[in-house]
Amino acid sequence: MEVHSLQNQDIDLLNELQPADWDDIRPYFYYYTSSNFCNPIKISDGGKTVAVGTIIKHQDTAWLAHLIVHTEYRNQGLGKMLTNALVDRADPKIFKTIYLDATDMGYPVYKKVGFEIEMDYMHLDGNLLNLNLKNPASVIPFEEKYRSEVMELDRITSGENRELIFRDHLKSSLLYLSDGIVRGAYFPGFFDRYIMADLPEAGTELMKLRMRVKNTTKLPIKNQPGIDFLLNNNYKEVRRSKRMIMGTKREWKAENNFNRISGGLG
Structure with missing residues (x-):
């Protein structure tokens, strides 16, 4: 080999x-x-x-x-x-820190190597839905003047500096503004269609946009507002996977993640 x-x-x-x-x-x-x-x-x-x-x-x-x-x-x-x-x-x-998202099959292997469970992701399936936004004017296409706010929101959400992976996706993102401040962002062209928000309503409103084209969702189990929103719209939990960590533990906001980027990016 x-x-x-x-x-x-x-x-x-x-x-x-x-x-x-x-x-x-x-x-x-x-x-x-x-x-x-x-x-x-x-x-x-x-x-x-x-x-x-x-x-x-x-x-x-x-x-x-x-x-x-x-x-x-x-x-x-x-x-x-x-x-x-x-x-x-x-x-x-x-x-200093390495992460992965483990399936049930991979988990025993990663545990032996030295990874530890940090949190579960919940995987939910439902039907495509066309729900109206409460305030359509709150969602706008990305503007360059908001770049630093978007990246800071991701830094707080993920606990990581991930600017490199966003450079090709910012221009196609949609932002949720409240009083002129970025409170959420949706990346419709980025793998699993990432959504982050530090305001629950921003997250669930952006989820409405995603639910029009994608009927599967994966988010941390600590995002209760996001999970409740999905369950209230007849989504069902189908399985869970394990977010695992090796190395230094970091502060991050699982409750801000309304749909992860992918299993390889969180």
């Missing part, structure tokens, strides 16, 4: 590793290979790709994402090998 960097030409063949209940993984890996803050890798057996994953690096934190082992190669220690190889790509002098 050998560990190598994943290349663009490898990606189209990843359908052999595609988990049945996940979105197509290939667009994600094209993103990883084209982003200088990501280090996607593969484990090969005689030229065959049998495991893949990536590490996504922010200023001083990192996330592991899309760790997948071929079904024919499971229970052979490849999950642990893959996880360790990714962790080793984060200089501990720089990246």
